[in-house]
Amino acid sequence: MTTSRVITAIDDQGIALVSLNRPEKGNALDMAMFDAICKTIKRLKKDKSVRVIILRGQGDNFCTGLDIKSVLTNATNGMKLLAKWSPFVANKAQYICTGWRDVPVPVICVIEGICWGGGLQIALGADFRIATPDANLSIMEAKWGLIPDMGGSLPLRELVAKDVALELAMTARQLSGTEAKSLGLVTHLSDNPIEHAQTLAQELLNRSPDALAAVKKLYKKSWWSGPGFALFRESWYQIKVLMGKNQRIAVKREMSDGSTEKKPYINCKFR
Incomplete structure (x- = not known):
């Protein structure tokens, strides 16, 4: 490009x-x-x-x-x-x-x-x-x-x-x-x-792209919003992240003992 x-x-x-x-x-x-x-x-x-x-x-x-x-x-x-x-x-x-x-x-x-x-x-x-x-x-x-x-x-x-x-x-x-x-x-x-x-x-790159996207969006929207909306977004974004495959991949990557190659993340679904 x-x-x-x-x-x-x-x-x-x-x-x-x-x-x-x-x-x-x-x-x-x-x-x-x-x-x-x-x-x-x-x-x-x-x-x-x-x-x-x-x-x-x-x-x-x-x-x-x-x-x-x-x-x-x-x-x-x-x-x-x-x-x-x-x-x-x-x-x-x-x-x-x-x-x-x-x-x-x-x-x-x-x-x-x-x-x-x-x-x-x-x-x-x-x-x-x-x-x-x-x-x-x-x-x-x-x-x-x-x-x-x-x-x-x-x-x-x-x-x-x-x-x-x-x-x-x-x-x-x-x-x-x-x-x-x-x-x-x-x-x-x-x-x-x-x-x-x-x-x-x-x-x-070692972190879930879904989690990174969610954190960026959460802090952008909640930095100056009221506490109620901030807490709502935390819960809603967490549910969306948990529904994605990358969260499960992240757990498996962290629990790996290093004996096997870490599974790659898939493309970000949190958009």
Whole structure:
């Protein structure tokens, strides 16, 4: 699965390596990049062979943010990004963040070099972020007299306190990977983040894809809901997981003494 702006390679274990592919421009977001990311998310969301996604940027930077000069050369581009059929759904600009949250498999983002503005909002849409200590992260929009409007406010409120989010968004201050980790924007620090991501992916492959999908959906829907709905979802999702073959496979895999090859999981049924 390859476009001019995004390269996707899926290995035989179901690990999809997704690479933003505009290294000569720091993987900045032009209209072709927006289109390619949206199409990639939609394809991976439907692909039941995919178990884990690793998202990275080609070259030295993850993503330097919006390519303002390129996007603003056409007056209709803004409307294409912001238009939506309902005020309560994501538009194209927002989907490059929120879309990753809807994919029913774990998404790991590798952050190296610059991760500014829209780039950071993409990264926030992942379930895990692994950055180098010297990475450079910023909610950059205020520098251009804008607000962050690519969906990142949803995961941001789950990661940091309100006053921290306000300061970062109002000042456009640049953070090192180390400082971002201390604030909760980054899950792990690593000198070799792609290798760290592969290790985490292998851990996740050992777990039932049904359980992983259910946990992701449960926490997304229940993080800010009332306790009653959260408890209802726990029970309902658990029943659905128990009805699937992967739960029984998980038990057999854990009870195996290692003398026989562990039975592989089947494609995720929890969608």
